[in-house]
């Protein structure tokens with residue numbers, strides 16, 4: 001298995017291109033199930049999760065073709081077509097590898113009138129229940145059964161009627177599933193306290209481009225008037241705000257100056273605010289975000305929250321940065337109960353972090369030291385890369401498959417801005 005070897009201490013400088021967003025792509029891809037016509041997605045990141053999702057969709061009879069990109073380019077163009085569905089079952093083997101597989105439940109139900117999807121279960125960052133996905137679909141008229149580790153959802157004859165649902169807590173995944181089911185319902189669906197992450201807006205914009213009728217895009221209350229059919233579309237996946245935020249932390253911890261080309265500053269205000277409070281220069285530009293730092297980092301206190309709050313997916317990377325800030329930072333993780341798996345590994349690199357339940361206290365240190373480290377999830381792995389870029393000596397990050405799920409050609413991008421980072425084989 002490959003690993004990443006980093007020789008820390010190089011100041012990052014230059015331009016780093018930002019890819020299409022994993023978490024948007026994984027909710028745009030299942031939209032192919034909603035129409036017989038072709039759906040073309042541009043700016044799809046080259047990631048293990050996207051390949052896995054493609055494989056999942058192929059299993060339902062969706063054809064996929066990749067075109068128009070050179071190997072050296074970041075991103076790809078994929079055309080998907082679900083002329084006729086040959087299956088509506090998402091098997092355990094795929095769902096267990098990729099939690100986003102649950103996002104086929106709503107569209108399969110809407111198009112085929114039934115869906116059988118393996119229950120995803122928990123993962124390294126927490127419990128990750130799907131009860132709200134199921135309750136929202138039930139409120140729209142679905143019948144749901146749980147048996148043998150699978151969810152079986154059925155629409156009444158003639159299709160889902162649609163209905164009203166108020167989310168008791170904001171759920172990104174449940175909002176996505178409900179939206180994708182509601183667009184083809186017979187009647188109107190009202191979703192209250194829906195998630196309004198930029199990835200949800202991207203989903204709504206694609207659905208609208210396919211002919212869906214959605215009111216309130218970008219707001220907490222959405223009204224969806226079901227339509228009889230959706231048509232194909234060509235759509236560009238939004239820029240990855242978490243990838244951009246991660247590289248912003250990487251630039252800042254090295255005291256560097258990096259332009260994140262293609263990042264959308266408007267989606268990243270909570271991250272920019274936290275970075276500015278930490279003493280980092282953040283400039284919003286027309287075509288990206290400029291990050292500048294001179295090493296004088298300050299402690300900040302952060303609580304993760306649904307958008308427009310500070311994203312849980314940025315918590316580990318910000319924590320890595322704060323390891324080298326002057327003073328004591330307090331982080332509070334409100335979304336996932338177990339998202340501090342990076343802490344023991346950062347401490348092995350010389351950080352001084354204590355956790356108590358959902359709170360982490362980061363006492364800034366003046367230096368980190370390279371070590372062999374590994375993490376159990378994607379953003380935790382990135383936090384170790386960020387720490388490694390500033391650490392003295394050599395850092396080896398094992399279990400690279402986590403990073404390959406969410407960071408397109410990480411080592412190449414970091415090399416572009418002067419990092420000493422290599423991917424090496426064997427483990």
Ligand SMILES: CC(=O)N[C@H]1[C@@H](OP(=O)(O)OP(=O)(O)OC[C@H]2O[C@@H](n3ccc(=O)[nH]c3=O)[C@H](O)[C@@H]2O)O[C@H](CO)[C@@H](O)[C@@H]1O
Nearest residue numbers: 023128129130131132133169170171172173174306313335
């Ligand atoms: C609100 C939020 O920040 N969501 C994040 C969450 O999305 P993801 O869709 O995975 O998770 P949700 O947004 O659904 O979860 C938000 C909260 O709701 C709870 N919950 C969720 C569904 C459900 O059926 N029942 C239930 O109780 C969860 O335990 C969690 O505390 O992880 C993704 C991957 O890290 C991030 O990109 C999302 O930004």
Ligand SMILES: C=C(OP(=O)(O)O)C(=O)O
Nearest residue numbers: 023099100313378379406
């Ligand atoms: C945890 C993440 O993704 P997933 O839900 O796909 O595991 C993430 O993007 O940080």
